[in-house]
Amino acid sequence: MTGAVNHAGDCDRADAALARAFGVLGKRWSALVLGSLRNGPAGFRELSRAVEGVSDSVLSDRLSELTEVGLVARTVEPGPPVAVSYQLTPGGQALVPVLTEISRWATNHLPADKS
């Protein structure tokens, strides 16, 4: 009985963590923004070009959210000219191999858009 209870507890915790992950990653563009930073720091313009279709205001919101939860770090070089760049924190970097797995899974198991 204790075993059963523990097992249920493990599942609950796993589900809570999964819900937390998709609370962040499930927002449109978040995963693509993180993916775009996998090769190193980038400025806002670079990210805007790399994440096709995102508007500046949404990109700005996503970067703020990802910074807030500690996955992205924002660096300001005083300059002149002032330069702002974004890079993955260790937590963000730890997601990169997981994103690669998700991408591989989608390539193999999700049909391309029918449109």
Added chain:
Amino acid sequence: MTGAVNHAGDCDRADAALARAFGVLGKRWSALVLGSLRNGPAGFRELSRAVEGVSDSVLSDRLSELTEVGLVARTVEPGPPVAVSYQLTPGGQALVPVLTEISRWATNHLPADKS
């Protein structure tokens, strides 16, 4: 030059796959519904209880979408009584270890809700 072009092409494909993955998994509850089926087939009521907070109509929508993209299979036992159950397809099952990775990553790197 060819190398650079190929590299960019690989990234584009990876990003397209990632966008496709989060187009499906990014919808609220989708990942949790898939996670709830990891241990085997379940009926609608069971899923409704397992995925805490989801309404019946949203759960129904999510199951239709996941069935549509081939990650969940819906089985009708003619009965009586008629019994409908849902289970992961091979494509859905292939996602289970990836969901485990995401969950582990979130446990280690995403702060629990401050609320």
